[in-house]
Amino acid sequence: MSACFPLESAGSQPPLGSSTTCGPRVSELTEAGNLAGVQHIILVLSGKGGVGKSTISTELALALRHAGKKVGILDVDLCGPSIPRMLRAQGRAVHQCDGGWVPVYVDQEQSICLMSVGFLLENPDEAVVWRGPKKNDTPPGTSDEHMATVDALRPYGPLGALVVTTPQAVSVGDVRRELTFCRKTGLRVLGVVENMSGFVCPHCAECTSIFSRGGGEELASHAGVPFLGSVPLDPELTKSLEEGRDFIREFPESPAFPALLSIAQKVLIEAPARVP
């Protein structure tokens, strides 16, 4: 899962101060006011792997940046941290300061910063083999990461969760369970995003529902949460992420662009400026 932190004001303190170190003390990231400068916290969840959660997090961050916001991304995917590569930040070193770990700024303007366990692995091909309980009090595992993250962020009143699925029933099945998790933990669901929603053949413009259809909307309706939109498949998007490029800036004509922008806009509507 990842957490997107769109910020209203820069301030001099690092927007994200703490760590997802190899000992997954997710609780450390909320130590001593490190998240005090963060206005809104959005968790991007799925419950199913490979539906494009990191993609959506990254694109949401880029879209929010284009809307003039400062954004932090916390990638707590302990076993497969993809986000550094998506923002051309792989191999960057992280430093510690008195306030905690300093997140990595991925752009010159310092409008997007990122903290990922991917930065803490010496060898990118290294397997992160977790077995818990180990030296820490938070056992690893997908469900454990979720619980630990939600518990750690709860005092900061997260805006809510964006839940990502693909259209087919098998994804929807897993994501239904994730929505239950949100309900059980009192996490508000901002809405469902359906990713990989069809592919338009570049040769003949025929649209094919490669991963079945309709699942996202049905799921949102069944769970009584908003449906935020469908993002179609676009090889340019996949390539952009591989190369760490800014898809929002470079491919405004892509069929995925309007969908991504619309999702970002809906998030912004939900996030009124906090009264200081």
Add this chain to the structure above:
Amino acid sequence: MEEVPQGCPGTGSAQAGRGASCQGCPNQRLCASGAGAAPDPAIEEIKEKLKTVKHKILVLSGKGGVGKSTFSAHLAHGLAEDENTQVALLDIDICGPSIPKMMGLEGEQVHQSGSGWSPVFLEDNLGVMSVGFLLSSPDDAVIWRGPKKNGMIKQFLRDVDWGEVDYLIVDTPPGTSDEHLSAVQYLSAAHVDGAVIITTPQEVSLQDVRKEISFCHKVKLPIIGVVENMSVFVCPKCKKESQIFPPTTGGAEVLCQDLKIPLLGKVPLDPHIGKSCDKGQSFLIDAPDSPAALAYREIQEFCGLHQPKEEHLISS
């Protein structure tokens, strides 16, 4: 798995039961007597139980959503088309059990008999076991922590009454988590043919495959080979190919060449697959002539006949 005290020297160490931190630990006497160094008895029990299983194949992937469960389900379907082959499919993805849905077995219950848990039989020669069968509602979230998951894996391997089985296919969750370690640990005494690793062509997936391969080496699990899923898309209308998930770093082909691991096959994207899985049917039956079905058949043959070569066994 009990809570270990801070500074526990480890149950297998010479200091077991003797260290300062051992004071007050419920296992202290056990460790001091040297019994802590003994392996989990379940490992032997599982070996005995699985003696009637001829071939065991683990299906792994580093990354989620690459089609691992789809592959496991269809490998099982394909092998079971021969009525004389007994096939078993075990879904140990405790938090995201997709197999019941894909096999059209949602809502089925497992039963206990004198000889253990009975798998759900899709056909006379195809039995399925999944934690999904233990959830009372499809909305139920499975929020378990490590030791409980570990216990579930142990139960599945030790207490399920599989009977005489030619192939046991184990569908794992993605990554290198507790579930993997548990499965490999418990199967370590019984001969595991090896692992099939599933990937898609893009680097973000291959990155995780390299980690998965590294995991296999670390735990001495032989690798049967790699399957590249979602390779190309052939438009059903104009029949032209598109690369939806471009292999920017050469895809599985280059990875396999570099790491000297067999590439078992490349499966194209095919809307029939998703449709069949949604209906809980085998797309090998629904769309037997599709390029994807043909690719699966070739891979299945390889898994059916394969004996892992020496160089893919214990290494590093």
